[in-house]
Structure formats: structure tokens, C-alpha cells
Amino acid sequence: MDGRETASNKRGVMGWLNPRHYNLERWAYVFQRVTGVGILMYVLGHIGDTSFFVGGPFGSGPDPGTWALDLSFTENLVGHLILATTVVIVVFHGLNGLRLIMAEYGIIFQKPSKIEYPYQAKGLRGLQKHMIWAAIVLAIVAGLWAGGILFG
Amino acid sequence: MDTLLRVQRFEPTVDRAPKTQEYSVPFRDGMTVLDAILYVKDYVDHSLAVRFSCRQASCGSCGMKINGVPRLACYTQVADVGGREVTVSPMDNFPIVRDLVTDLTGFFEKHKEVIPHVVRRDSAEMESPTSDYLMKPEDLERILQFTYCIKCGLCTSSCPTVATDSLYPGPQALAQAYRYTMDVRDEGGAERFKVLDSAHGVFRCHYAGSCSAVCPKGVDPALGIQLLKRHVMSAKPPRGPGEGARTSKP
Ligand code: SF4
Ligand code: FES
Secondary structure (H helix, E strand, O other), X not given: OOOOOOEOOOOOHHHHHOOOOOOHHHHHHHHHHHHHHHHHHHHHHXXXXXXXXXXXXXXXXXXXXXXXXXXXXXXXXXXXXXXXXXXXXXXXHHHHHHHHHHHHOOOOOOOOOOOOOOOOOHHHOOXXXXXXXXXXXXXXXXXXXXXXXXXX | OEEEEEEEEOOOOOOOOOEEEEEEEEOOOOOEHHHHHHHHHHHHOOOOOOOOOOOOOOOOOOXXXXXXXXXXXXXXXXXXXXXXXXXXXXXXXXXXEEOOEEOOHHHHHHHHHOOOOOOOOOHHHHHOOOOOOOXXXXXXXXXXXHHHOOOOOHHHHHOOOOOOOOOOOHHHHHHHHXXXXXXXXXXXXXXXXXXXXXXXXXHHOOOOOHHHHHOOOOOOHHHHHHHHHHHHHHOOOOOOOOOOOOOOOO
């Protein structure tokens, strides 16, 4: 071959994206990243969308007709599903983000202490774990609520 | 009953890509994955490369992925991972030397980067102490679990940040940075923070927690790293030069 004595075995981006076999916090990590990208895409789309209305289709200024045309793109099954999903990911991302901030300040952990066998990592227990489940449940509830309004 | 052992084989200087080889190993109660691999090496295929030493989860040599999860082969019983079929491959994120053997050189360098020892202002005293440096039991308890690290590399292998950032110290080194920074005898926090408070430092950890999930010694790097962040954020190490504990007189 090319004279290499070792071969790289770095996981690369797949290391971020594949939480299989791992803990709940690792899944939350992946969802936090994916929802972050989703929210960014939504915000960019929203800015484009709004500027389309404010500037008019061809720079002719605000026009209620343009706004109605613009809204009509979301007034269908796919549009509603995208909006309801956006609510889910925003709520999850926000609440899980709060958990991560609290973790960075070290305020949701028990103090390190003597460990007993079988080892149970304190960093993966307690309040922070409840906060992940709370973020999941509240995101689903918010999504259902938004779906109720959109489809109702 | 036989166990089907699937082993990832790869000789980087010869092979283009890794391949999987299957072996049948007679199962016995209490057999560890390392026992199964050594059975193959002794009786079936001597060319299989594996690293081990203590066979009792003390030396940290036998880290590998077992059914997709980083584990110590000597500390994992075949029966506990299914019994009938076991797949072993080298740890992720470490260069492969051959088959199941990975190169830990860079990993040890990262460990050294965080100054993994007690630092005192008086370097002559540090090299040749004139008395004991005692700790209260409660001070020891605060860092004890982090001292159990055997440098097996399983945590680093599981870390998603290490997967893309070669300059990141990794969970093992960061847990040790916490262990020494919180040691009441240490005065080296400020020096250590130069490494930790950088673009590739402690804040690259996004708390995926897999390091703590796979650590076989209860070190809990994720906990240490999160607790360390607070100190680095405040830019104020727990103790400055001359403030380290010294409880027995020369
Ligand atoms: S922290 Fe745990 S998993 Fe990481 S190197 Fe030390 S003993 Fe191994
Ligand atoms: S052989 Fe020493 S830890 Fe497994």
C-alpha cells in the first residue's frame, strides 16, 4: 500500500449522527443537533418568505395579495405537517438547550462521591435525565396542540 | 454449544479494507470475550492480533468494540453479550495498528497536555517533597472516582466530538484535568485552563454522555467535564499559587 503503518478509524460526522447502542443523553445530543439545523432552515425560510411579502414579488412593496399567495403555500396537509413539526422541534430544542445550559453550570448534578459497585454514573442520572423526558413529552404535547389548531 | 466469534481483520500495510472473519469457539461458563479471542489465537489462527495484559480490568489494554459498544474484552462475559454470536472490532477514533490493536500514542499525548499531576508553585519542593501532603477524607472523596481511570480509551472511542475534532483532548484527559484541578494540594489550575479554555477545549463537549456510559471503572468523565466547565467559565481556578493544601509540617 502507501507505507502507512496505521489506518485512521475516525468516525467523522457519522460519529455525531449515530447514537445506536448508546445512552439517552447521546440520543438527545443527536436530536439537539438535527433540530438545530431544522430550526436554522426554518428561520432562513421564514426570513425569505417574509421579505418576499414585504418587498412584494418583484420589489413593488407590501401587498396583501402577495401575503395571501404566500400563506396559501402552507395551507395544505404538507404545510401544516411542516409547521406542526417545527413546533415539536423548537420546543424540544429549547427545553433540552435549557438542560444543557444547566449542565454547563454544573447545577443539575449530585456531587462526586465514593462510588459503589455496580457503578452508576452520576452524570447520567437524576434531574438532567428527567429533563430529557420532560422535553420529549412537552414537545409532543406542543406538536399535538399546534396540529389541533392547524388541522382544526 | 459453540459461540460464533466474528472478528474484524485488518493489516493496514497489506489490506485495502477491513474484512470480517468468523470463528467457532467452544462456549464455557464464565468465558470472557478475551478468552474467546485467545482461544482462536492459540488453537485456530495465530495471526490474529490482540492486545491484553492483566485480564482483570486493571491495565486498560484490551479495549475494543464488542457488538458495537466499546468495552474491555477481559471484563465482558460472552454470556452477557448474547452468548451465541459476538462481533469484535477495534475501538473507533483510534488508528488501527492491526486487527483489534489500536494506537494509543495520541491519546496518551492528550493526557499529558492537561498536566495530569499535582502542580506546586515551588518546583523544587514538588520534585523532592520535604513532608507529607495530606488530604481530608471528604476532599479525597470529591475526586476519588476520577482517580480510577485505567486509560483504556473506551470513553474517547465513544465520544462524538473526538470523532471529528483531532485537537480536542477527549473525555479521558478532561476528566483528569478535573481530578487534578479539584485536588486540594494542586496549584496548577491556571496553567491547565490555558489548554481547557481554547477553541478545541472543554466547551467542545456537548454532553452526549457516552463516555460515562461505557467507562468500565465508574470514572464518569461526563460529570467531571460538566463540573470543570463552571470553573473554566469563571476563569478562576479553585486555588492559585501558594494556596494548595499542606497539612503536615516537615
Ligand atoms: S475514563 Fe474510564 S473509559 Fe475513559 S480511559 Fe479512563 S477508565 Fe477508560
Ligand atoms: S487485559 Fe487488562 S484491562 Fe483487559
